[in-house]
Amino acid sequence: MLLGAIARKLSDDIKTFATMPVRxxxxxxxxxxxxxxxxxxxxxxxxxxLSTIGATLVVLAxxxxxYWILMAALSGSGSSLYTSESFSLFPSNPTVKPFIxxxxxxxxxxxxxxxxxxxxxxxxxxxxxxxxxxDASDYGVDRPSEFKRFLWNSLMxxxxxxxxxxxxxxxxxxxxxxREFLFRRKVLFLxxxxxxxGGGLGVALLIGxxxxxxxxxxxxxxxxxxxxxxxxxxxxxxxLLKTYMDGIPxxxxxxxxxxxxxxxxxVTEVIIPMSTAGLATVFIFVFLTGWTEFVVAQTxxxxxxxxxxxxxxxxxxxxxxxxARFSAFALTFASPIMLAYLFAQRYIEGGLSFxxxxx
Amino acid sequence: xxxxxxxxxxxxxxxxxxxxxxxLLLVLPGLFVFSAFMLFPVLYLLGxxxxxxxxxxxxxxxxxxAVLTFGDALFVGLENYADVLTDGQFWNSFGVTWxxxxxxxxLKIGASLAIALIVTSDLVRGKRVLRSLIIFPMGxxxxxxxxxxxxxxxxxxxxxxxxxxxxxxxxxxxxxSGRWTAFVAYNVTEAWLAYPFMVIITVSAxxxVPxxxxxxxxxxxxxxxxxFAHIxxxxxxxxxxxxxxxxxxxxxxxxxxxxxxxxxxxxxxxELIVVYxxxxxxxxxxxxxxxxxxxxxxxxxxxxxxLNVKKGKLADGVND
Numbered sequence: 001m002l003l004g005a006i007a008r009k010l011s012d013d014i015k016t017f018a019t020m021p022v023r024x025x026x027x028x029x030x031x032x033x034x035x036x037x038x039x040x041x042x043x044x045x046x047x048x049x050l051s052t053i054g055a056t057l058v059v060l061a062x063x064x065x066x067y068w069i070l071m072a073a074l075s076g077s078g079s080s081l082y083t084s085e086s087f088s089l090f091p092s093n094p095t096v097k098p099f100i101x102x103x104x105x106x107x108x109x110x111x112x113x114x115x116x117x118x119x120x121x122x123x124x125x126x127x128x129x130x131x132x133x134x135d136a137s138d139y140g141v142d143r144p145s146e147f148k149r150f151l152w153n154s155l156m157x158x159x160x161x162x163x164x165x166x167x168x169x170x171x172x173x174x175x176x177x178x179r180e181f182l183f184r185r186k187v188l189f190l191x192x193x194x195x196x197x198g199g200g201l202g203v204a205l206l207i208g209x210x211x212x213x214x215x216x217x218x219x220x221x222x223x224x225x226x227x228x229x230x231x232x233x234x235x236x237x238x239x240l241l242k243t244y245m246d247g248i249p250x251x252x253x254x255x256x257x258x259x260x261x262x263x264x265x266x267v268t269e270v271i272i273p274m275s276t277a278g279l280a281t282v283f284i285f286v287f288l289t290g291w292t293e294f295v296v297a298q299t300x301x302x303x304x305x306x307x308x309x310x311x312x313x314x315x316x317x318x319x320x321x322x323x324a325r326f327s328a329f330a331l332t333f334a335s336p337i338m339l340a341y342l343f344a345q346r347y348i349e350g351g352l353s354f355x356x357x358x359x
Numbered sequence: 360x361x362x363x364x365x366x367x368x369x370x371x372x373x374x375x376x377x378x379x380x381x382x383l384l385l386v387l388p389g390l391f392v393f394s395a396f397m398l399f400p401v402l403y404l405l406g407x408x409x410x411x412x413x414x415x416x417x418x419x420x421x422x423x424x425a426v427l428t429f430g431d432a433l434f435v436g437l438e439n440y441a442d443v444l445t446d447g448q449f450w451n452s453f454g455v456t457w458x459x460x461x462x463x464x465x466l467k468i469g470a471s472l473a474i475a476l477i478v479t480s481d482l483v484r485g486k487r488v489l490r491s492l493i494i495f496p497m498g499x500x501x502x503x504x505x506x507x508x509x510x511x512x513x514x515x516x517x518x519x520x521x522x523x524x525x526x527x528x529x530x531x532x533x534x535x536s537g538r539w540t541a542f543v544a545y546n547v548t549e550a551w552l553a554y555p556f557m558v559i560i561t562v563s564a565x566x567x568v569p570x571x572x573x574x575x576x577x578x579x580x581x582x583x584x585x586x587f588a589h590i591x592x593x594x595x596x597x598x599x600x601x602x603x604x605x606x607x608x609x610x611x612x613x614x615x616x617x618x619x620x621x622x623x624x625x626x627x628x629x630e631l632i633v634v635y636x637x638x639x640x641x642x643x644x645x646x647x648x649x650x651x652x653x654x655x656x657x658x659x660x661x662x663x664x665x666l667n668v669k670k671g672k673l674a675d676g677v678n679d
Contacts, residue, residue, distance in 0.1 A: 024485075047482055048482050048483075048484060051480060051482035051483050052482070052483050052484045052485065054477075055477045055478060055480070055483040055489060056485075056489065058474065058477055059478070059489050059492050059493055062474070062493065062496075062551070062554070063492060063493075063495060063496070065504070065507055065508065065511060065519075065551070066495065066496065066499070066507075068507075068511075068519060069507050069510075164392075167388075168388050168389035168392060169389060171385035171386075171388075172385055172386040172388075172389045172390075174385065175382040175383070175385035175386050176386060179382035181380040181381070181382045181383045182380045182383055183383060184383075184386075187386055187390060189668070192668055193664050193665060193668050194393075194397075203612065203614040203633045203637060204404075204612070204633055204636060204653040204656050204657055204660075205397065205400045205401060205404060205653070205657075206637060206640075206641075206653075207404060207407065207636070207637070207640040207641070207646060207649050207650050207653055208400040208401065208402075208403040208404030208405075208407060208650065208653075209396075209400040209403075210641070211403065211407060211412070211417055211418075211646065212399070212400055212403050214418055215418070215430075227392065227396065228396050230392065231392045231393045231395065231396035231397060232393075232396070232397065234389045234390075234392065234393045235393060238389060288498075291500070292500035292501060292502070294500070294501065294502040294615065295614060295615065295618075299641065308500075309500050309502045309503075312500070312502060312503060312506075313502050313506070313619075316506055316619075321506065321509075321510065323510065326506070327507075330499075330500070330503040330506075330507075333500065333503070334498065334499050334500055334503060337498045337499075337500075338495065338498040338499070340498070341494070341495070341497065341498035
């Protein structure tokens with residue numbers, strides 16, 4: 001149900017996006033006609049065009065570092081950022097080699113499945129064919145990166161983080177938003193106090209944490225790391241979701257109660273569907289915590305368990321950075337998040353509006 | 360839910376509790392996990408700061424007992440604190456940290472307000488597209504963007520910033536080898552990292568400013584600046600103030616930028632306080648000293664947050 005709603009919104013977004021050029025052209029021609037008929041002063045139109053161009057330039061300038069690094073990835077290992085070639089807007093001979101290096105071989109290995117029929121000597125052995133989707137050596141990449149291992153590690157950290165954190169955050173946010181109970185104010189005050197401290201002071205605590213984790217022998221455990229991430233995510237996200245839920249009119253629940261819905265149905269049928277935006281925001285924030293955190297992961301995890309950010313930074317040398325590979329690695333690592341961000345943007349803006357904050 | 364309501368019935372039999380107090384049970388798991396992973400390490404850190412802990416003695420022995428006795432580390436009282444507070448290195452780090460908070464927060468608020476005004480301006484078309492593009496950097500892992508900015512400020516002739524300077528006819532700068540040039544680089548990077556968050560909050564605050572106010576002011580002949588000062592600013596003050604407090608806390612705790620750029624260098628001149636504590640402990644193996652520094656940092660950030668929450672009436676949301 002929740003997923004269905006998100007899917008519908010997504011398809012709306014895609015439709016809007018696809019029809020955008022048509023609508024833009026239509027609007028333009030309408031404007032041009034209005035100017036011709038003399039209904040709209042040309043100076044006004046010029047002002048709009050100039051400020052739009054100005055705003056676009058500002059935005060492009062802000063995003064330039066990302067573009068720069070993308071170009072570095074596409075221009076291949078031949079031109080690192082430190083070569084004497086000056087920067088050009090487009091790489092002279094684009095190559096996807098760094099990306100191939102990152103992804104490496106994509107092979108579905110062949111498995112043999114044997115099924116023995118009981119009480120007989122008969123046994124069937126199936127050999128599934130190995131499927132080779134991408135062979136890195138075809139593109140002249142001999143030793144591909146360990147991206148897939150890091151990816152696996154990262155998923156093994158991020159997924160438990162999200163599961164644990166959501167199961168802690170959602171009930172608490174609901175209770176804080178809708179119920180009046182002992183210590184409610186105290187808990188909220190603590191959470192507001194800790195909102196920002198949660199993630200950042202992890203570094204200050206790192207010494208104590210590192211010592212503790214080593215003592216307990218859980219310093220190289222991905223699950224322990226996931227629980228830690230979930231814990232740091234609790235204050236800010238609980239508070240965020242609580243403020244979001246505050247914005248939902250109580251009358252909906254009252255209507256449901258009048259219709260005879262038990263408390264749990266009020267939650268699943270009214271509160272949860274109506275806080276989709278808040279839930280999506282919190283989901284993304286929590287996922288990002290586990291997906292992109294670096295310092296704690298680097299301190300606690302051993303080489304075998306490196307997550308993507310740690311694996312990425314391991315490529316950085318004191319004096320030189322293999323920029324093409326580095327940025328290809330980083331962009332592959334970040335692209336799913338960036339896509340999710342673009343589509344979830346309306347949710348994030350809605351979820352972050354601090355509707356309960358206006359004074 | 361049924362467990363909760365059963366517990367609720369039981370709780371009701373306790374005289375001074377009401378049925379609603381059972382909802383505390385929904386909050387407790389989160390509170391417990393948070394305390395276990397944040398508050399307990401703080402206590403442990405506090406303990407370490409009173410000992411002469413270093414890897415050799417701290418990790419001696421195994422199990423719960425060793426945890427409680429801090430291995431074989433010896434209690435040295437306030438020696439670490441006295442040491443740290445008489446060290447010029449500490450005061451340098453302390454000063455640089457506050458300076459960084461002041462400069463970077465000013466830069467962040469200024470830049471984000473400007474950007475937010477641009478992407479909400481009535482004169483600009485395609486605002487939605489611009490806005491989705493603008494928060495793009497938020498989706499990038501910080502370790503990646505910070506390393507990219509290290510490349511931009513590369514001391515080599517060919518870092519992007521130096522190419523820009525040469526294009527304008529200014530000679531190139533060894534950004535990360537000079538104390539103040541590195542400091543400028545930190546500020547620019549921090550501002551770039553923080554602007555998406557600030558812009559999102561400012562934009563949604565700007566959209567809540569009633570259009571009629573502006574129209575009325577235009578009728579009265581108020582110019583852009585007058586309208587900005589008397590209508591826009593007062594209306595967006597609270598959310599922006601809130602975002603500024605969060606972002607100044609982030610600045611105070613900035614770790615990755617100095618760490619990735621030049622390890623807080625050159626010659627430890629720009630070690631922000633968190634970096635300083637981290638390096639004392641994990642690079643120079645002085646766990647006790649590092650813990651003392653971290654505790655001092657924690658006290659300051661705690662006091663700072665507490666003051667802000669109290670003075671800025673941030674907890675007002677708590678009371679409704």
